Amino acid sequence: MKILYLTYIDFGDFQSGSSVRPQMMYEAFLSLGCEVKLLQAQQNQREHRRHAVEEINQWLDHNRPDFCYVESPSGPIFHGFDRKLIRRVHQMGIPVGYFYRDAAFRFDEVFISGKKSLKQHVIAWISEWDVRFLKKNTNLIYLPTESMAVYFDFPRVAFLPPACMGSRSNKLEKPQGMRSIYVGGVSKRYGTDTLLKAFDILNGEGETFPLTLVCRPQGAAYLGAYLDKPWLNMVHASGAKELAPLYEQADLALYPIEKNAYNDFAFSVKLMEYLEYGLPMVAVNCTETEKFVQKYDLGLVCENDPSDFAVKVSEILNNTELYARCAQNAAQAVHGNLWVDRAKTVIADLGGGQGEKQA
Structure with a gap:
């Protein structure tokens, strides 16, 4: 051909x-x-x-x-x-x-x-x-x-x-922790406000929910006072070689992008990258994202709201049976994708x- x-x-x-x-x-x-x-x-x-x-x-x-x-x-x-x-x-x-x-x-x-x-x-x-x-x-x-x-x-x-390129990691092969990861743009449209407020809520309730936020250097200005939060680890990395160890350390992947008419039909390559590393997900209920997460039972979807985002993150990380099911589904969903x-x-x-x- x-x-x-x-x-x-x-x-x-x-x-x-x-x-x-x-x-x-x-x-x-x-x-x-x-x-x-x-x-x-x-x-x-x-x-x-x-x-x-x-x-x-x-x-x-x-x-x-x-x-x-x-x-x-x-x-x-x-x-x-x-x-x-x-x-x-x-x-x-x-x-x-x-x-x-x-x-x-x-x-x-x-x-x-x-x-x-x-x-x-x-x-x-x-x-x-x-x-x-x-x-x-x-x-x-x-x-x-x-x-x-x-x-x-x-x-x-x-x-x-x-x-995606295929399975790179399976979260069932290591003890489950509580670390979440987000990789991508930093702005209101990317859902950064929802993400940061959600983790402020989570970490103000007696438990510790660490967040690794991977963005470009210019994203630091948007994070403002959150940079001093003990639960936030901002990292500047790109490319498979730099991102691989961060994905390996993570237990949960996040996709907080703002729900609107455009994001309802958009579908991010980043979701497939999460899949490669066998990561369960919590994502805002944009139409195509929600269809993808629910089709393969990869995690939980939430409203475009910090409180609901926090609830879903806590639910999946504290429910070992739910987490294991979603991790297993993520490892299998690469086939055909x-x-x-x-x-x-x-x-x-x-x-x-x-x-x-x-x-």
């Missing part, structure tokens, strides 16, 4: 979810024995990107892949030469599948406070242009969740939620004769 694989990142940086998925899918295609012609280059490095696209165009002069799979950029497609490449592939009759990862431009109430800037207007306009372009020049649009589909009218869609499973889905969809050019 020969695949043309278009991405909008430079491989090697695993500091964000948007960089994890393209690289994991690439490795999965290779592991399945596919021949992969890869385009990698960031949009903001215009000349580097232009040269990379031109090299792909020259390759297409003498090669015909079985299909083309595209991992979208974090925002809109900025350069005309990128659109021309996708259009050319589609016009050649090569099935094009495009993973459309984000829709932030349609949720001003979540991402924009105050008056919308000129730059934000331009990004929204280009993003809507992308939608129209993709309707005409792709055969299949992949979305991360079913809930996201209601915001678009693409003619043909399928769903590719994030995946691997990156190679997602790659097999794409190959079946686009390489199995189902992606013929539509009239």
Whole structure:
């Protein structure tokens, strides 16, 4: 199977979810024995990107892949030469599948406070242009969740939620402790207020509930006075090598993200990373997150409220039978949720004769 694989990142940086998925899918295609012609280059490095696209165009002069799979950029497609490449592939009759990862431009109430800037207007306009372009020049649009589909009218869609690399740890193999971990952004939208207030409640009731909070250095300013709390351990770490020992030390994973229309359909790669380490979870009841946790019985979901979050953390850590069941389910849930499973889905969809050019 020969695949043309278009991405909008430079491989090697695993500091964000948007960089994890393209690289994991690439490795999965290779592991399945596919021949992969890869385009990698960031949009903001215009000349580097232009040269990379031109090299792909020259390759297409003498090669015909079985299909083309595209991992979208974090925002809109900025350069005309990128659109021309996708259009050319589609016009050649090569099935094009495009993973459309984000829709932030349609949720001003979540991402924009105050008056919308000129730059934000331009990004929204280009993003809507992308939608129209993709309707005409792709055969299949992949979305991360079913809930996201209601915001678009693409003619043909399928769903590719994030995946994991496999089981790295099993919490049943060590004595259960009381340490929780959160890895991710720090802000109101990420649920930091809910998280910190919940642990203030937990640690004010006579028990000790340690929290390891892993964030980027700039996140420290948001934590403010909480930095002096004896139960909080703030760590700056990223990448599998740095995060592995922190996950190994943890007993419970947390996902406190604020419940809103956008987060209801979003699904974080971080949840799958938690799964790899066999961690039971407590998460706010955003729609797709709640579906995931309940489908595999991985832990407890709570309201977008510090008190309820605290109750659920205490409940799962103090109930050994509940904890053991969720830990066992987490260890088993990796099966069927691997990156190679997602790659097999794409190959079946686009390489199995189902992606013929539509009239």
